[in-house]
Amino acid sequence: MADVMAPERGVGALTAAGADDAPGREPPYDLIELLFFAYRDFVRDVDEALAAYGFGRAHHRVLHFVDRNPGLTVTDLLDILKITKQSLGRVLRELVDQGFIVQREGASDRRQRRLYVTTRGDELALELARLQSARIGRAIELAGPEAGDAARRFLYAMVDRDERGKVEKLTALGRPRGGGA
Amino acid sequence: MADVMAPERGVGALTAAGADDAPGREPPYDLIELLFFAYRDFVRDVDEALAAYGFGRAHHRVLHFVDRNPGLTVTDLLDILKITKQSLGRVLRELVDQGFIVQREGASDRRQRRLYVTTRGDELALELARLQSARIGRAIELAGPEAGDAARRFLYAMVDRDERGKVEKLTALGRPRGGGA
DNA sequence: TGGATAAGTCAATATGGCTGACGTAATGGC
DNA sequence: GCCATTACGTCAGCCATATTGACTTATCCA
Numbered sequence A, B: 001m002a003d004v005m006a007p008e009r010g011v012g013a014l015t016a017a018g019a020d021d022a023p024g025r026e027p028p029y030d031l032i033e034l035l036f037f038a039y040r041d042f043v044r045d046v047d048e049a050l051a052a053y054g055f056g057r058a059h060h061r062v063l064h065f066v067d068r069n070p071g072l073t074v075t076d077l078l079d080i081l082k083i084t085k086q087s088l089g090r091v092l093r094e095l096v097d098q099g100f101i102v103q104r105e106g107a108s109d110r111r112q113r114r115l116y117v118t119t120r121g122d123e124l125a126l127e128l129a130r131l132q133s134a135r136i137g138r139a140i141e142l143a144g145p146e147a148g149d150a151a152r153r154f155l156y157a158m159v160d161r162d163e164r165g166k167v168e169k170l171t172a173l174g175r176p177r178g179g180g181a
Numbered sequence C: 001t002g003g004a005t006a007a008g009t010c011a012a013t014a015t016g017g018c019t020g021a022c023g024t025a026a027t028g029g030c
Numbered sequence D: 001g002c003c004a005t006t007a008c009g010t011c012a013g014c015c016a017t018a019t020t021g022a023c024t025t026a027t028c029c030a
Helices: A029-051 A057-068 A074-081 A085-097 A119-143 A145-158 A161-170 B029-051 B057-068 B074-081 B085-097 B119-143 B145-158 B161-170
Strands: A101-105 A113-117 B101-105 B113-117
Touching (some): A029 A057, A029 B119, A029 B145, A029 B161, A057 A101, A057 B029, A119 B029, A119 B145, B057 B085, B057 B113, B074 B113, B085 B101, B113 B119, B145 B161
């Protein structure tokens, strides 16, 4: 690639390390950029695989969380994804229409449509998870297992404070080992 | 309308779909999900701030990389963002039209339009970087500085193998100081 | 019984991507 | 000097994902 010039600016703006959000402190550009690049490549894997099914990234997110949390309600899903009901609508409908997800009336609250993956849905979810798994496995191999653990703590701390409780309950973090069934 | 409830099909497969077994072990669902949640919140901050300027996430990415790498060419940018020329086109035009970025003819290759931020562009880039910086600062405070360092190594290792060289040259990693090491 | 909640839907719109096709100017190898 | 290639820009159309706002239906619950 073409050689990129070094920045001419910002270098003078630093202060000593130690304070976090002091006004003149240089932002952690390395982490900011690595988050972008890591995420960019992390999702590209899956996007390609999804294309074969005529699905997009949004379908994956829904499928994933339903797969991992059987019986999730639509409201739960909206809160996880932080999107609107209307946005979810199309994606969910397509997943249901094509037999990847089923909806069942809530046992105690019949207004709810609890969501479950079908066998097919579980298979697809697993296929996609394995792609992501492979990349993560390679990364941990390269960066060391402690880096994986630390990344877990760092990423968790990157989540909005008032979302952390939900995240913990919802994710594998909240599950001791093995998880499902 | 609400008669979309699916029949019994697939319900038998709800719980114990053959997950944890076949080829290898259980995917690292914790990291998979934390990447999603962390990124979700990481970009939400900035998205809100950008709305005030009538810009979107795409504008931010362009502004950021030009700010950090003055003299970047359009081709460089396309390779960083992994989008098409046409997609970049509109976003870049808006940033130029509104005085956040300027284009200058390349000195040695006059076909190039080298990109630079204006003072205004630099200010906006910095404002946005500080938002991200604040979140990262809080995260490191919570997870510990070693977690930040490890996260840096982990995220770097998450990048496509054949992209890592470029990423290193391009980002703060390739520059002395900062997260250097 | 009536207000609140869960879900679904219609319609319009924005944004950020994509492919394909073309055009122009400059470079660089021969 | 010629010509293929490169760098950039742009027109046109399309798709996926998201938004706001308004409305309906069914159900729950105080």
